[in-house]
Amino acid sequence: GNSVTQMEGPVTLSEEAFLTINCTYTATGYPSLFWYVQYPGEGLQLLLKATKADDKGSNKGFEATYRKETTSFHLEKGSVQVSDSAVYFCALSGEGDGGFKTIFGAGTRLFVKA
Amino acid sequence: NAGVTQTPKFRVLKTGQSMTLLCAQDMNHEYMYWYRQDPGMGLRLIHYSVGEGTTAKGEVPDGYNVSRLKKQNFLLGLESAAPSQTSVYFCASRDGQGNYGPLHFGNGTRLTVT
Numbered sequence: 001g002n003s004v005t006q007m008e009g010p011v012t013l014s015e016e017a018f019l020t021i022n023c024t025y026t027a028t029g030y031p032s033l034f035w036y037v038q039y040p041g042e043g044l045q046l047l048l049k050a051t052k053a054d055d056k057g058s059n060k061g062f063e064a065t066y067r068k069e070t071t072s073f074h075l076e077k078g079s080v081q082v083s084d085s086a087v088y089f090c091a092l093s094g095e096g097d098g099g100f101k102t103i104f105g106a107g108t109r110l111f112v113k114a
Numbered sequence: 115n116a117g118v119t120q121t122p123k124f125r126v127l128k129t130g131q132s133m134t135l136l137c138a139q140d141m142n143h144e145y146m147y148w149y150r151q152d153p154g155m156g157l158r159l160i161h162y163s164v165g166e167g168t169t170a171k172g173e174v175p176d177g178y179n180v181s182r183l184k185k186q187n188f189l190l191g192l193e194s195a196a197p198s199q200t201s202v203y204f205c206a207s208r209d210g211q212g213n214y215g216p217l218h219f220g221n222g223t224r225l226t227v228t
Binding site: 031032034036041042043044045046049051089093094099100101102104105106107 | 118145147154155156157159162164170172204206208214215216217218219220221222
């Protein structure tokens with residue numbers, strides 16, 4: 001079946017540092033890939049998505065590129081802010097499991113220090 | 115826009131008690147989901163529904179039942195609560211049309227079973 005593996009946290013950075021959170025996946029066919037963000041006490045919200053190979057999703061300064069050759073979808077941001085402190089989840093939805101399910105990675109907690 | 119609304123926000127149960135969590139969405143989405151979130155384990159799918167009157171089991175269905183009598187509502191029931199069901203429960207929905215779209219989440223229900 002489909003699966004998602006993302007780097008373990010927590011990740012602690014100083015403000016304005018460069019962020020990378022690695023995500024790799026296993027899936028049949030051509031899944032859609034997502035990054036979700038969860039702020040304390042809230043549900044997950046979509047950060048960005050990509051639906052086909054070489055697509056780049058972007059939002060709020062975050063970017064991720066759908067790399068089919070390396071089955072990866074790494075999240076990057078050039079300069080993080082304290083307000084980016086949250087838990088980030090990589091996810092995919094695709095043909096496996098009937099196409100109905102979204103599979104999540106375990107989540108990576110990010111702390112940004114002022 | 116309300117989006118996905120979960121009630122209640124918090125609940126404390128004693129072992130053996132029963133309760134129902136309600137999820138309502140106002141986006142006319144076909145697919146609805148119940149997840150639980152536990153520290154270090156990401157999100158695990160409990161049950162899901164691909165349309166009114168249909169339900170299916172996810173990864174961790176034991177001890178839970180669901181019903182989708184109306185398209186906009188998805189109920190999660192615990193018949194006899196156990197301490198292992200202490201968790202944060204999230205409802206999510208997505209459009210069933212077209213390719214694999216993003217999920218829309220509620221803000222969660224924090225359940226403690228003593």
